[in-house]
Amino acid sequence: MTEKTFPELRRKLTSGWWTSNRHYVQYMVREWTSLFVALFSLVYIYGLSLLATGSRSAFLNLLKSPAMIAFSFIALIFTLYHAVTWFYLLGQVVPVKIGKTTSKPWQALVANLVLLIIVSYLVIWLLVLR
Amino acid sequence: MAAGVEMREEAPRVARLHAILWGIFSLGGMLAAFLLPVMIYLTGIAYPLGLWPFNGSRDPSFLVMGTLLGVLFVFVTVAGSLFHGIFRFQSALTEVGLLRLKKGLEAAGYLIIFAGIILLAYYLLVLSPSLPTL
Numbered sequence: 132m133t134e135k136t137f138p139e140l141r142r143k144l145t146s147g148w149w150t151s152n153r154h155y156v157q158y159m160v161r162e163w164t165s166l167f168v169a170l171f172s173l174v175y176i177y178g179l180s181l182l183a184t185g186s187r188s189a190f191l192n193l194l195k196s197p198a199m200i201a202f203s204f205i206a207l208i209f210t211l212y213h214a215v216t217w218f219y220l221l222g223q224v225v226p227v228k229i230g231k232t233t234s235k236p237w238q239a240l241v242a243n244l245v246l247l248i249i250v251s252y253l254v255i256w257l258l259v260l261r
Numbered sequence: 262m263a264a265g266v267e268m269r270e271e272a273p274r275v276a277r278l279h280a281i282l283w284g285i286f287s288l289g290g291m292l293a294a295f296l297l298p299v300m301i302y303l304t305g306i307a308y309p310l311g312l313w314p315f316n317g318s319r320d321p322s323f324l325v326m327g328t329l330l331g332v333l334f335v336f337v338t339v340a341g342s343l344f345h346g347i348f349r350f351q352s353a354l355t356e357v358g359l360l361r362l363k364k365g366l367e368a369a370g371y372l373i374i375f376a377g378i379i380l381l382a383y384y385l386l387v388l389s390p391s392l393p394t395l
Contacts, residue, residue, distance in 0.1 A: 146357045146358030147357075149356075149357070159356075159357075162349060162352075162353035162356070165345065165346045165348075165349035165350045165353065166346065167346075168293050168297065168342050168345060168349075169342070169345075169346025169350055170346075171297070171342070172339045172343035172346060173373075173377060175304070175339055176339065176343075176380055176381050176384070179325060179381065179384040179385070179388070180384055182325065182384070183383075183387040183388050187322055190322060191322070194305065199305065199309070200305065200306065200309050200310065202305070203301055203304075203306050204305075206305065207302060207305070210293065210294075210297045210298050210301060213293060213294060214294035214295070214298060217291075217294045218294065243294075247295055247298070250295050250296070250299070251298065251299035254296065255303070255314050258303075258324060258328075258331050258334060260314055
């Protein structure tokens, strides 16, 4: 605390403000995972452009390149992190009232994770296995 | 007086635009959360490494060629993720010291989003020309 009786309401933020607190760090990591969400989309659109211009092998070689596989692993981890934190957030923002009890964020997380597994399997079944 | 009327008309319009953009943003968040992981797994990991469900038999280009369901899945997932990802990333940049560039970042962000979505739709239509009649 400062010694002033009148507190300064505006604290000057440096660009590293988020390192001062674990919650801020978590928040910032979550914000930066969005970069991978966006990058994967852009790389995929680039891949489609190869495919659309008639170069199927170029598209497949792009997917098979070690750099792309490594990037996909990182992107998958970050999108799952995004999904988990997003589900938890949903539970905080939109709690569901059932009778007298209100749902907790972790319940929303679990319910949505189960839904994520079902949706993922459904996508694979509908698009690939069927 | 006239300025007051103008402001009163302006405010809800801007607010409505913001509400729509934030609505798409959170819709994109849902899509990125539910559909993007399986999409990355299928195209970026399962296919090149020959894992289930591909097992070396097919390649992921069939996703965007021919079936309406596959094309819709790719469009919705990629467009939603792009919107959500870029929107969030440009706002994260303003939080680490680039606040004075806010306007420019927003403009660049929306440009990337809309150019990306238009290109995505264009390539999907080129790959499945019969799609509009399906």
